[in-house]
Structure formats: C-alpha cells, structure tokens
Amino acid sequence: MLLTIGRPVDTEDFENGLAAVVEQMFEAMYEAGGVGIAAPQVGISKRFFVMDTRDPDGDRQPQVFINPEIVHVEGEQVGNEGCLSFPGLFQEVQRDMRVIVRAQDIKGDEFEADLSELAARCALHETDHCDGIVFIDRVTPLKRQLARRKIKTLQQTGEWV
Ligand SMILES: [Zn+2]
Numbered sequence: 001m002l003l004t005i006g007r008p009v010d011t012e013d014f015e016n017g018l019a020a021v022v023e024q025m026f027e028a029m030y031e032a033g034g035v036g037i038a039a040p041q042v043g044i045s046k047r048f049f050v051m052d053t054r055d056p057d058g059d060r061q062p063q064v065f066i067n068p069e070i071v072h073v074e075g076e077q078v079g080n081e082g083c084l085s086f087p088g089l090f091q092e093v094q095r096d097m098r099v100i101v102r103a104q105d106i107k108g109d110e111f112e113a114d115l116s117e118l119a120a121r122c123a124l125h126e127t128d129h130c131d132g133i134v135f136i137d138r139v140t141p142l143k144r145q146l147a148r149r150k151i152k153t154l155q156q157t158g159e160w161v
Contacts, residue, residue, distance in 0.1 A: 038129030
C-alpha cells in the first residue's frame with residue numbers, strides 16, 4: 001500500500017464518508033504526535049492527506065488536501081524528517097523551501113495553499129505518500145542503505161511493526 005500510487009479521490013468518495021475518514025486520520029495523527037498523515041498510511045490507496053503544522057501561536061490548524069498537486073516550488077531546505085510509518089527512523093532530507101499546492105477541500109472545492117519551511121516539507125512528504133513515494137526514497141543511496149539497516153535492527157528489537 002505504501003509503495004502504490006494512490007487513485008484520485010472522486011465524487012463517489014466525497015459522497016461516501018470521506019469526511020469521517022478524514023476525522024479519523026486527524027485523530028490518529030494527533031495521537032501519534034505527527035504533523036501529517038496520508039491515506040496510503042492508513043490502508044487507503046487514494047490521493048489525500050491531512051496535516052497540522054500549527055499556527056505561530058502553537059494552536060491547532062488542521063488542513064486537508066484532496067488530490068494534491070505541487071504547482072510551484074522554490075528554494076531549498078535540509079532537515080531531519082520522520083514518518084509515522086517508519087517509527088524511530090529519522091533521515092536528513094532535502095526539500096523545497098516553498099511550495100504552492102493545489103488541492104480540493106473536504107467539500108470538493110479547489111484551493112491553493114502557499115506553504116514554506118515545515119509546512120512545505122510536510123506537504124511534500126505527504127504528497128509523496130499519495131504517489132507511493134516514501135521519504136527514504138528521497139535520500140542518497142548510501143543513506144538509504146544505512147536506513148534499511150536501521151529498519152532491520154528496529155525489526156529485530158521488535159520496535160518495528
Ligand atoms: Zn510519512
């Protein structure tokens with residue numbers, strides 16, 4: 001599921017309980033202390049994700065992106081990245097500093113979000129999930145090898161599910 005390209009969300013999905021699924025994803029994300037979670041991570045092979053990188057005051061700012069498309073990127077940032085699907089694994093990943101994402105909201109209306117820094121990193125990471133790409137695909141081959149070894153160790157110690 002994680003490595004499969006998600007299918008687009010269609011009208012039928014909007015009518016058939018998409019809002020309830022989105023609510024459950026927010027709950028799971030907050031519970032795990034994450035900043036984003038994509039449908040393929042919860043066993044749904046569709047292109048949508050939720051995220052909350054908080055507003056400047058630290059208050060919750062839940063955002064839903066359905067059928068996300070990155071329409072503009074600019075600059076670069078390098079930072080440590082984790083993923084709820086790879087518990088205990090953190091990798092330095094280079095990402096764009098600013099992105100504009102075009103998506104639909106929970107009602108199906110199209111919008112564009114202009115995001116930077118952590119929000120940009122998160123939106124890129126989650127859009128990747130929608131396209132069957134995971135963050136260790138975004139690092140150099142050597143780092144990926146080290147990551148695989150780390151995953152093996154985590155599996156052996158039972159920290160990996
Ligand atoms: Zn992830």
